[in-house]
Amino acid sequence: MVKRELTAVEGKYLTLIYRRYYEESRVVGTTDLARSFKVQPATVTETVQKLAEKGFLEYSPYREIRLTEKGVYEAQRLLRNHRLLEVLFVNALNYEASKACEEAAKLEHYVSETLVNKVCQVFKHPLICPCQKTTFHAGRCGEKQHV
Ligand SMILES: [Zn+2]
Ligand SMILES: [Zn+2]
Numbered sequence: 001m002v003k004r005e006l007t008a009v010e011g012k013y014l015t016l017i018y019r020r021y022y023e024e025s026r027v028v029g030t031t032d033l034a035r036s037f038k039v040q041p042a043t044v045t046e047t048v049q050k051l052a053e054k055g056f057l058e059y060s061p062y063r064e065i066r067l068t069e070k071g072v073y074e075a076q077r078l079l080r081n082h083r084l085l086e087v088l089f090v091n092a093l094n095y096e097a098s099k100a101c102e103e104a105a106k107l108e109h110y111v112s113e114t115l116v117n118k119v120c121q122v123f124k125h126p127l128i129c130p131c132q133k134t135t136f137h138a139g140r141c142g143e144k145q146h147v
Contacts, residue, residue, distance in 0.1 A: 008109040010051055011078050012037070015108075017057065017065055018075035023133070027064045076136045082108040083129035084119045090130045091123055097130040117141040 006014070016036055020028045030048060034041045045061075052059045056071035067075060082104045089100035120126070120141035127137050 005054060006056070006074060006109075010047060010054075010056070011074070011109050013047055013051060014056060014067065014071055014075040015078050015082070017067055018072065018079065021067070022072075029064060033065075078108050079133075080136045080140065081111050081116050083133060083135045084116045084123075084126070085111065086129045086131070087123050087126050087135075088119045100130060 013033065016033065017028045020026045020032070026032075030041055030044045033044045033048070037044070048057070048059050048065060051057050051071070055068055056074060057068055058066045082101075085104035085107055086097065086100040089095040089103055090097060095103070117140070120135070120137070121143060125137055125141065125143065126135055129135055
């Protein structure tokens with residue numbers, strides 16, 4: 001089995017940093033992350049340093065955290081997984097959007113690209129998830145979007 005370079009917890013950091021910076025135009029700091037994940041700032045620093053060593057972000061103490069190109073790619077991949085799972089749960093299983101989000105958060109790290117692409121195709125290439133956030137379509141499922 002191929003060892004995943006990114007752990008599930010590290011993935012949560014990447015997606016939160018991505019959302020704050022690119023979708024909410026907010027600066028991300030370790031204090032903000034510690035509050036969001038309900039962990040000690042020292043734990044955040046440790047994880048952020050690991051992500052920096054793996055090349056997903058740039059970080060030095062007292063500076064804001066910036067994702068690298070590789071970090072942005074991974075964050076978008078995980079958010080796409082999350083948001084297409086929401087599409088699946090809401091449309092096929094009649095889940096409420098908030099409940100769908102909760103379940104998607106548990107699975108986003110583990111689903112295969114094949115499954116997510118299939119969801120994209122079956123649900124006609126949704127450009128947004130049930131909570132109106134982008135699915136980063138751009139033909140990622142291997143088909144042109146039907147718009
Ligand atoms: Zn598609
Ligand atoms: Zn959503």
